[in-house]
Amino acid sequence: MQALFNKTRGDKVIWVAVILLALVSLLVIYSSTGTLAYRLSKSAESYLFKQFAFTAIGFMIIYFAHRINYTLYSRAALILFVISIPLLIYTLFFGAEINEGSRWIKLPIINLTFQTSDLARLALFMYLSRQLSRSQNDIKDFKQGFLPLIIPVAIICALIAPANLSTALLIGATSLMLMFIGRVNLKHIAATIGIALIPLIFLVSIAFAYYDKADHQSKDLPAVLSVGRIPTWIKRIQDFAYADKIETAYQVQQAKIAIAKGGWFGLGPGNSEQRNFLPHPYSDFIYAIIIEEYGLVGGVLILFMYLLFLFRSIRIFKKCPFAFGAFLALALSFTLVIQALVNMAVNVNLFPVTGVPLPLVSMGGSSFLFTCMSIGIILSVARNAEKLEGKAAAEDTQKNGEL
Incomplete structure (x- = not known):
């Protein structure tokens, strides 16, 4: 001991x-x-x-x-990142559904569930740290500095978001914060935030539009908005916005x-x-x-x-x-x-x-x-x-x- x-x-x-x-x-x-x-x-x-x-x-x-010497994690970063992408795709289509969310895959033999977004998040931050450390000379450039950073973030967040929007938002926000500290051009970061806010504002607008203030309950959504976990996201926004009025x-x-x-x-x-x-x-x-x-x-x-x-x-x-x-x-x-x-x-x-x-x-x-x-x-x-x-x-x- x-x-x-x-x-x-x-x-x-x-x-x-x-x-x-x-x-x-x-x-x-x-x-x-x-x-x-x-x-x-x-x-x-x-x-x-x-x-x-x-x-x-x-x-x-x-x-x-x-x-372990942390420099070894730099060598493993690209491998883990590449592995995490097919795992996320598999989870998206064939993942085990627990608590109305398909975020897990079942490991054979031991019969335990594994949340692939956890591996993807760790792999992404290893990869981002590696890229930031290697591209400081070109960090202000859009093609050489920004795109190699934002594309992996966009891929991981896009694959996680359908089943776990909150985790995707947390990963995206942390990635942008890391880029800011890593001296990435503020214009590029601001543009990314603006683009990411468009679907979020749309989601919030739908949540308010499909809420009956007279009866204090959610209205029926059209078929196009009843796909995947969209109804759950809308319901959570409504529950938060009208928490004092919704009994549910x-x-x-x-x-x-x-x-x-x-x-x-x-x-x-x-x-x-x-x-x-x-x-x-x-x-x-x-x-x-x-x-x-x-x-x-x-x-x-x-x-x-x-x-x-x-x-x-x-x-x-x-x-x-x-x-x-x-x-x-x-x-x-x-x-x-x-x-x-x-x-x-x-x-x-x-x-x-x-x-x-x-x-x-x-x-x-x-x-x-x-x-x-x-x-x-x-x-x-x-x-x-x-x-x-x-x-x-x-x-x-x-x-x-x-x-």
């Missing part, structure tokens, strides 16, 4: 934040899975042990990923009740009442359960840990002497923290329901393991930056001694 501890490097603050979030996950999942366990004739302990197993595997992934905005109402019951210090661990009524209290709406059991103080502490994680990742970005590692650490930290902020915003009704989990806290699955992989890569960049910093300090000491 001591040898393992001695080999553990990277930003210690990030390690502490990750461990604390994982511990919170175990506590809240054990509390929030009682109704699910009863419905499926299982014990709540079985879900606790399952989450513990995912946590143990996740930390193994973090450890081994952070021991059940998730939002139950989340508000959970937050109101929590007060400043909460009802105490395991004392949630809304876990029996709130859909998916162990994944999409786990933050509402945290506030109900640990109060506003607990909710703020969770938010603080994610912001601390982001702050330390920005520090790694500044310390890393090589562009690829700096961009990679920043991209992966941005996507995790933005996802966390969106999840929390949904829980407190500041954002329409999206279906994205709270990283490291929501019940484990492929998303949890890929989150751990991302954290391991960030810590790999931190470990190598510390090593180079220590080597430089040792050389300076040696020079001063010789003088």
Whole structure:
């Protein structure tokens, strides 16, 4: 154990934040899975042990990923990106449908589901970081600098959006933010945002147009707008816009009740009442359960840990002497923290329901393991930056001694 501890490097603050979030996950999942366990004739302990197993595997992934030199991820970036495209296409047409969304594929033999968008997101940010680091001399040019960056983003987002629009929007927003930091021409970024806003504005306009204010309910959509998940997107926008008037905005109402019951210090661990009524209290709406059991103080502490994680990742970005590692650490930290902020915003009704989990806290699955992989890569960049910093300090000491 001591040898393992001695080999553990990277930003210690990030390690502490990750461990604390994982511990919170175990506590809240054990509390929030009682109704699910009863419905499926299982014990709540079985879900606790399952989450513990995912946590143990996740930390193994973090450890081994952070021991690998991050430059190897640059070599794997193109391969993973190419692999992710056919996987996304397969998922789009033949994916397993869970909770009205076709985002998963079933792995043979082990019979587990795997969310291909998680791999695609990781591969895309590796590839973007590589391209940004290699094209800084031509970064302002549209053909040489911008197109090689935006085309992969457009492909991945277009393949993810039909089944998981919220994830596609998060990936697109994080990619543009990374391009902005990577000195991409602001005109090109602004034009991309403008083009991306056109379908979103159209979707919002349709949501308002097909809402009956007199009866407080959604109107029937024409056949052309009843394809795929478009009705679900429209319904979520309507539920958010008219949450105080629509009786069917059940998730939002139950989340508000959970937050109101929590007060400043909460009802105490395991004392949630809304876990029996709130859909998916162990994944999409786990933050509402945290506030109900640990109060506003607990909710703020969770938010603080994610912001601390982001702050330390920005520090790694500044310390890393090589562009690829700096961009990679920043991209992966941005996507995790933005996802966390969106999840929390949904829980407190500041954002329409999206279906994205709270990283490291929501019940484990492929998303949890890929989150751990991302954290391991960030810590790999931190470990190598510390090593180079220590080597430089040792050389300076040696020079001063010789003088």
